[in-house]
Amino acid sequence: MQINATVNGTKRSADVEPRLLLVHLIREVFGLTGTHVGCDTTSCGACTVLLDDVPVKSCTLFGVQADGRSVTTVEGLARNGQLHPIQAAFKEEHGLQCGFCTPGMMLTGAALLDRNQEPTEDEVRWAISGNICRCTGYMNIVKAIQAAGKAMREEKAAEPAPTT
């Protein structure tokens, strides 16, 4: 089947089997290996990507379901060579160890900050409760997401005029 999707802001198309999972479309066809497979059952969130800005588990969607939609992966977080605040914060706050859950965790966090730049600890923990991390115990991930929110608020406050 022919699909057309916007991946990290770029129009991409592919001719794929209907049964091809979205995660494999992203990893194998588009070559974006930052999206990982951890469990195959929608449980761990390592495969999280944003589909029209909403976090989804790409291991339980078909690639064809992305037709006509926009997909954001970890490779699309940085813009013009500038890290997204959540990427900078994950490093600064030691929010990652092995790095395997990190792309999904950052995308879920970024989606939360998109709608709420000042989340409480409980709000962060609830938002990322579909993303499992085996290394960090979540303490520093929570800190990192909150720190990124703070950075985004400060960035916004420093902007001379609202952007359209």
Added chain:
Amino acid sequence: MATDTTEIRGLGHSVKRKEDDRFIRGKGNYIDDIKLPGMLHMAILRSPMAHARIRSIDTSKAAALPGVVAVVTGELMAQHNLAWMPTLSYDTQAVLATDKVRFQGQEVAAVIAEDPYLAKDALELIDVDYEPLEALVDPYRALAADAPVIRDEKEGQKDNRIYHWEAGDKDATDKAFSKAAKVVALDTFYPRCHPAPLETCGCVADVNPATGRATIYMTSQAPHAVRTVFALVAGLPEENIRIISPDIGGGFGNKVPVYPGYVVATAASLLIGRPVKWIEDRTENLISTGFARDYHMHGEVALDKGGRILALRVSMLSDNGAFFSDAQPTKFKAGLFHIVTGSYDIPAAHVSTDGVYTNKAPGGVAYRCSFRVTEASYLIERLIQTAAYEIGMDPAEFRLKNFIRSDQFPYKSATGFEYDSGDYHKAMNLALEKIGYDQLRKEQERAREEGRLLGIGLASFTEVVGAGPHKDYDILGLKMFDSAELRVHPTGKAILKLGVKSQGQGHETTFAQIVAEELGIQPEDVLVQEGDTDNTPYGLGTYASRSTPTSGAATAVVSRELREKAKKIAAHLLEVADEDVEFEKGRFFVKGAPDRVKTIQDVALAAYTNFPEGMQPGLEGVHYYDPPNMTFPFGTYAVVVEVDPDTGEWKVLRMVAVDDCGVRINPMIVEGQIHGGLTEGYGIAAMELITFDESGNCIGANFMDYLLPTAWETPRFETFETVTPSPHHPFGAKGVGESATVGSPAAYVNAVIDALAHLGVRNIEMPVTSAKVWEALQAAQ
């Protein structure tokens, strides 16, 4: 980048991690990210039955599916003498089953195809005719005289026993028990669980048909040892094998062993002449690779009238599954379980263990612990609390009374360890102070009057890590030393190559800090490499908290060796005698004339451009470190829980962790390790369980059944430290990666039991689910 030469970011600095730059950009290079030209994909057919004879295997339909390149069975492997392989515990394990299947999920056949989806399609076309046999799920049943023999292919194997192993002094222990004022016993089962790293296991095997050279990318925590095992298993010349461990998405012990899939993929690549990739799915990971624990334990302590422990007696049955493939030192059949005397000064102890075959997955790895230390720590810490209740003493007071005192170190334990250093009272007192222990006991009283159930749990663990001195510790005869090779380049930048392999521990940063401390080269100027056996010195790998005690020590020693050489070069440059040169933080200066200075960078350049006559040029070296002793990290964890009397649900209100891992290289990373371990410990205590039904079907075969803690239920941690350096480690470090998984399960469970203790509840088995707590409450009322 401008470097601040006034402050060298060596030991004790929370340097931000160098490895993060690629991970936060999605540019890590994990096993499944590796693609080679012409690469094929392998999928494994696994047994649906726990115990059955194989009557026949028909692969013709699978082989005929377009896109399928080969179907491999045990029969084919047997033709190459590869149907069985040796395990790390001197047993054998089937690579692909030929005669029988012995656990659900056992490897039966493999399909190699052009596409991973096709490979899985073809699995469904393989027809296996099984004759079911009795599945032995209960290890006690497996010991019965009429139980079928699981390993009937082994010559001389007449039953399901694997080993009997003892430690300590039985007579002295029996004698002490006969004089005891009181004996307190606890029977408890540490259930089977699984390390479940977020990345499953896998490999890409690439055997070059022209040269015969095998390059195998593999999720291995121990690439060098794997290379040697591969040479022995496959009969390949060792110089023709190159193991490359790329970025690893967590290991926790699961990625130490050699799995059948690696062997089949390599054999397939050899036979077909193309690279073959095999990546487990999650179910394969949970049902077939290295599990943990599964120890049925009986412990008892003999006490005098005053509450002093006179002796400890432990007997234990180990359920090892269908093959004895524990990854552990040769001498110790139950790993280092004999550390079971823990933090206590116990004059006599005896430990007796028996290993049993059952129809379950083999593996017996240490899930984030040093060879079965976790089971030992759990047993003694649960037993200590039980004993305190039975003699009516506060569990904290009982511990303080029985701890090894700081002036008793080095301390020889009744089971044969020599503890290097410790101050257990200090760590415990800090934990009690931080959690407000006395106040909490009063609150607990008040809560009980109001019908609320508050519990305070303690665990004061001692680990034994950092294997190890070569005289006692080897795996398949390979002595457990480790290595570091340091090359300082003419521009003063360096590359450090290690025999260990990070799976998230941050070696690229922490090991660079060791070089920074010893040589004064900033961490950002030291590139750390590991995982590629062609390009790193031999070592036994990363597990059992051994990287810092062994390879970290090697890094310090090789740095010091280069420093000595550098000092001579500096003397040459400064035109003074060698002994007139002093070193501090990357600067060599003349004694008494500190303004006459050469930096390490000056000296590095001179090592290649202007070295003294008669000296070998260059500034490079390698060191293989054989530790004089193990290290013994310790600490006290204190947990407060509230149990809902109506539902049995329990919630952690506070968790205070005091860890003493000796000198800390990078406090930020140490704290991160502790957070992770406390979370895995919580998972084990509360939810993680691999179990089986009566037919041997694995329950816990995916993340919907095998539950892992999420951010929502994971407790919030308060971490503190004491620092008691290891006297024998070059910079006093002990290792920390596993302390929290070892110590914390008992603390959580003790807290829940403590909430119910006044009702007479003494034990609830892990995982402590609300249903079990509710049942215990019903039984007690």
